[in-house]
Amino acid sequence: MSIQVELPDGSELEVEEHATIEDVAYEIGTGLGDDTVAGKINSELVAKEENVSEGDEIEIVTDQSDEYIQVLRHSAAHVFAQALKRIYGDDVKLTIGPWTDEGFYYDIEGIEIEEEDFEEIEEEMQKIVEENLEIEREMLPREEAEEFFEDNEYKREILNNEAGEGDEVSFYKQGEFKDLCKGPHVSSTGEVEGFKLLEIAGAYWRGDEENEMLTRVYGTAFPTESKLEDFLEKKREAEKRDHRKIGKEMDLFSVPEHAPGAPHYHRAGMTIRRELEEYIREKNKELGYEEVWTPELNKAELWKKTGHYEAFKEEGEMFAWEQDDTEYGLKPMNCANHSHIFDSDKRSYKELPIKLSEFGTVNRNEQSGELSGLLRVRVLTQDDGHAYMRKDQIEEEVKAHLEKIIEMYDEFGFEVNFIMETKPPKAQGPDELWDEAETALKNALEEKVDDYEIKPEEGAFYGPKIGVEVEDAIGREWQLGTVQLDFVIPRNYGLKYVGKDNEEHYPVMLHRAILGSIERFMGVMIEHFAGDFPTWLAPEQVRILPVTDDNINYAREIQEELDDFRVEIESRSWTVGKKIQAAHDDNVPYMLILGDDEEEAGNLSVRDRKEREESDISVEEFRERLRDEVEEKKLRTDFLN
Ligand SMILES: [Zn+2]
Numbered sequence: 001m002s003i004q005v006e007l008p009d010g011s012e013l014e015v016e017e018h019a020t021i022e023d024v025a026y027e028i029g030t031g032l033g034d035d036t037v038a039g040k041i042n043s044e045l046v047a048k049e050e051n052v053s054e055g056d057e058i059e060i061v062t063d064q065s066d067e068y069i070q071v072l073r074h075s076a077a078h079v080f081a082q083a084l085k086r087i088y089g090d091d092v093k094l095t096i097g098p099w100t101d102e103g104f105y106y107d108i109e110g111i112e113i114e115e116e117d118f119e120e121i122e123e124e125m126q127k128i129v130e131e132n133l134e135i136e137r138e139m140l141p142r143e144e145a146e147e148f149f150e151d152n153e154y155k156r157e158i159l160n161n162e163a164g165e166g167d168e169v170s171f172y173k174q175g176e177f178k179d180l181c182k183g184p185h186v187s188s189t190g191e192v193e194g195f196k197l198l199e200i201a202g203a204y205w206r207g208d209e210e211n212e213m214l215t216r217v218y219g220t221a222f223p224t225e226s227k228l229e230d231f232l233e234k235k236r237e238a239e240k241r242d243h244r245k246i247g248k249e250m251d252l253f254s255v256p257e258h259a260p261g262a263p264h265y266h267r268a269g270m271t272i273r274r275e276l277e278e279y280i281r282e283k284n285k286e287l288g289y290e291e292v293w294t295p296e297l298n299k300a301e302l303w304k305k306t307g308h309y310e311a312f313k314e315e316g317e318m319f320a321w322e323q324d325d326t327e328y329g330l331k332p333m334n335c336a337n338h339s340h341i342f343d344s345d346k347r348s349y350k351e352l353p354i355k356l357s358e359f360g361t362v363n364r365n366e367q368s369g370e371l372s373g374l375l376r377v378r379v380l381t382q383d384d385g386h387a388y389m390r391k392d393q394i395e396e397e398v399k400a401h402l403e404k405i406i407e408m409y410d411e412f413g414f415e416v417n418f419i420m421e422t423k424p425p426k427a428q429g430p431d432e433l434w435d436e437a438e439t440a441l442k443n444a445l446e447e448k449v450d451d452y453e454i455k456p457e458e459g460a461f462y463g464p465k466i467g468v469e470v471e472d473a474i475g476r477e478w479q480l481g482t483v484q485l486d487f488v489i490p491r492n493y494g495l496k497y498v499g500k501d502n503e504e505h506y507p508v509m510l511h512r513a514i515l516g517s518i519e520r521f522m523g524v525m526i527e528h529f530a531g532d533f534p535t536w537l538a539p540e541q542v543r544i545l546p547v548t549d550d551n552i553n554y555a556r557e558i559q560e561e562l563d564d565f566r567v568e569i570e571s572r573s574w575t576v577g578k579k580i581q582a583a584h585d586d587n588v589p590y591m592l593i594l595g596d597d598e599e600e601a602g603n604l605s606v607r608d609r610k611e612r613e614e615s616d617i618s619v620e621e622f623r624e625r626l627r628d629e630v631e632e633k634k635l636r637t638d639f640l641n
């Protein structure tokens with residue numbers, strides 16, 4: 001008997017019943033058969049020994065496939081487990097060890113290990129790699145497997161729950177080491193050329209806090225040492241830029257235990273936030289927005305009217321409670337309140353578009369495990385805005401917004417990518433409105449953007465969407481702003497305007513956040529600049545360093561003359577060298593070094609953070625150059641010769 005399977009190019013292939021992935025590969029070509037590492041059956045990664053069935057979609061995985069790295073990393077986890085067994089013998093109980101996006105981890109029990117032990121374990125792993133042991137799949141009768149794991153209740157649990165129903169279960173064997181495993185694996189331990197253990201954490205068995213706490217060891221692996229080095233270099237760079245670390249060093253913000261996911265802005269962080277808000281306010285004005293403010297606390301019925309209640313409350317994402325027999329909540333979005341303002345007066349087609357903006361603070365009950373610094377929070381302030389317009393205004397409005405988005409991100413030195421998401425299967429609102437709106441969005445993108453991506457059918461049920469993804473200074477991508485059309489809220493809420501025809505019509509609603517949320521944008525921006533902010537954003541723009549304590553009065557005079565800027569005096573009795581170092585460490589853009597010579601001549605010696613110096617500058621000259629840099633919001637400091 002033979003069966004048909006489908007290949008990635010859509011063609012059908014006839015193979016023997018019970019053929020394996022490897023058989024399919026040989027059927028396609030001998031070369032491919034020899035190179036087969038694993039396969040995919042209906043998108044699921046499986047071992048090459050796996051049987052295929054009638055109608056399956058099959059892909060062959062070789063060492064050239066994207067999936068190879070996953071297979072390799074899982075093999076690295078086995079190499080790690082084998083090394084542990086060699087060092088700690090039967091004391092160590094192995095549980096699970098899957099691959100992850102960044103490498104692999106292994107959860108273990110029974111031994112105490114610390115990061116200091118990594119070197120010894122890695123040495124043993126290196127031996128196993130050099131032994132180049134063949135990794136073979138072996139089918140074992142279930143009873144034998146039970147016996148094998150006599151002392152390991154975790155593996156027995158996996159055996160009874162996840163290891164299929166058959167009489168035999170699959171093991172993988174490399175040298176003296178053997179483990180219950182579905183695979184797939186690379187063909188020998190020698191392929192795990194570049195590996196490294198990274199850190200230790202705690203993890204509950206099966207992620208359930210009722211269960212035993214296990215030790216989780218994270219590691220990573222690559223097919224070559226040089227790829228591993230690249231990864232480690234990027235990781236070090238990212239760690240250096242970690243906004244939580246910089247936030248602490250520069251005293252920008254904190255997320256205290258009493259307020260999980262709710263950042264507190266300290267003086268320096270608030271200075272940056274205020275600058276950002278002023279900047280956005282200016283841009284909103286240019287786009288024709290009127291600023292409003294709406295409360296966080298509302299009756300839940302408000303969101304029942306717009307449909308947010310269903311979406312947020314039932315997902316457990318909304319903070320809501322009963323008070324005096326009425327259900328109240330904290331707003332998870334600003335759209336409903338802005339719709340109230342639109343609805344508070346009779347609107348005519350002549351007034352449209354009506355654009356409302358707000359630094360809108362919203363609260364969302366994110367899972368506590370997901371919270372992270374400024375990037376994943378529960379309390380956030382969006383640079384939110386809603387435009388209520390006629391459908392013939394969509395294209396023009398979207399164009400204006402795209403233009404502004406490009407302009408704004410460029411001023412921070414971010415590269416922007418646009419992603420358009422189109423009508424999903426569960427769309428609501430009139431079909432012809434969807435068609436017109438999607439055409440308008442496409443026209444706007446075609447005109448304003450060099451290149452954009454389309455994700456078909458991924459729009460929201462209420463309207464199509466353009467997502468803004470930015471690339472930071474070290475090439476990482478972040479999803480930040482968005483422009484979305486909405487045909488549903490105006491209908492749910494009953495928003496109307498009187499048209500030229502004297503009839504009532506529903507406006508089209510446009511939701512937009514340009515930077516997204518202040519919190520997330522700040523987090524991304526801190527990492528993007530590595531704390532070394534452009535002068536207009538720097539919490540401390542100038543630090544005056546008196547050479548001796550005798551120069552302090554002159555320093556105060558200069559500080560007063562520069563009172564348009566954020567200027568501090570270094571008053572600690574340190575050497576000039578030490579003062580310069582401290583200003584550097586604090587990422588201060590400009591230092592004024594004032595000694596007796598400067599005081600006598602009534603001028604300044606200036607040093608910037610790129611270690612350029614210039615003396616004999618008059619206060620007026622310095623003030624002018626600095627004003628120019630700040631007002632122009634220049635990204636780089638380059639006014640010193
Ligand atoms: Zn395994």
Ligand SMILES: [Zn+2]
Pocket residue numbers: 333334335386511512
């Ligand atoms: Zn909205």
